[in-house]
Amino acid sequence: MQLNHAFVLTLIAASLAACGGGGSSSPSDSAVAVNTVKPADPVAPVVPVVPAVPAATGENTGSVSARFVNxxxxxxxxxxxxxxxxxxxSTLVQDTSGALSTIGSIVLTGNPSVTREISGDAAFAQGRWFKGAFSNSSGATTLSGNNASAHYVAYNVLAALPATGTFTCDAGTFTAPSYTGGSSVSSTAYFGTVSGNASMSFDASGAKIALTIDASAGGSTGKVTASTTMASAASSSxxxxYLSNGTGAQLMLGDGGAGRYLLIAAYRAQLANGANYQGVATFRCS
Structure with missing residues (x-):
């Protein structure tokens, strides 16, 4: 399925059972969808209090080389x-550590509010909300530092696809994959490790993308593979x-600046032991 950048995730999720697979799509303004997956350690939501000034905390990890240019x-x-x-x-707030505390209509608050694996530069901002509470149109969710985390990437879409070219992608920048359910795991396996590789080329049909992500946690491993063609700069695949809590990914293209391109991936991986994990990744391709 190939759509332009007016993506409504709830509609895709609703149609998934009918079409039986994935394809390409693109997001609308601040669309957020709810699925039926429950956290392994659910906690009652709280009403967050918005701080006057976003500030970095001592528990944050990672850094950025430059502030994201929104x-x-x-x-x-x-x-x-x-x-x-x-x-x-449309609205982004980036604190002094490089972490985002406001992403469109989604706002992270709390004392402390903690973001892990902060990374990025002028072309993207990435991280994993680990502690605090975030609110959106669906309500509020508490992150208490157990397995529950919220992963994000902000980026700038390409104005247009190049007509031709083959680009080499780096080893990728990742958030730690977080446990979302499936087979029970110990608390030491709430977060895993991840690596990956990607390739990108362009021709008359669009952007040809190939992606592999290897995730591991608690001694078990899983792999996400994707091969797709994206017909327009603002589309996603x-x-x-991915939409049915299985192994898969949502892929987007971004402008890396200075003739570089970004491949952004939100992914879900089921490990060999039946445990499910999710995270995000950004690859720089030049």
Whole structure:
């Protein structure tokens, strides 16, 4: 399925049972969808209090080389237990650590509010909300530092696809994959490790993308593979069982600046032991 950048995730999720697979799509303004997955350690939601000034905390990890340059072409992808969405990042607040505390209509608050694996530069901002509470149109969700996390990437879409070219992608920048359910795991396996590789080329049919992500946790491993063609600069592609809590990914293209391109992936992986994990990744291709 190939759509332009007016993606409504709830509609795709509703139609998934009818079409039986993934394809390409694109996000609307601040669309957030709710699925039926429940956290392994659910906690009651709280009403967050918005701080006067966003500030970094001592528990944050990671850093950015430059602040993200937000503009008319800025978009985001966001995924947590029971929530997934993407759309225009019309409002972004980035604190002194490089972490985002506001992404469109999604706001992280709390004392402390903690973001892990902060990364990025002028072209993207990535991280994993680990502690605090985030609110959106669906309500409020508490992150208490157990397995529940919210992963995000903000980026700028390409103005247009190049006509031709083959580009080499780096080893990728990842958030730690977080446990979302399936087979029970110990608390030491709430978060895993991940690596991956990607390739990108362009021709008359669009952007040809190939992606592999290897995730591991608690001594078990799993792999996400994707191969797809994206026909337009603002489209996204959904592969595998991403929308049905299986193994798969949602892929987007971004402007990396200075003739570089970004491949952004939100992914879900089921490990060999039956445990499910999710995270985000950004590859720089030049």
């Amino acid at each position: 503009g008319d072409n800025s978009r985001y992808v966001f995924t947590s237990i029971g929530l997934q969405g993407n759309g225009k990042a 959904i592969t595998g069982g």
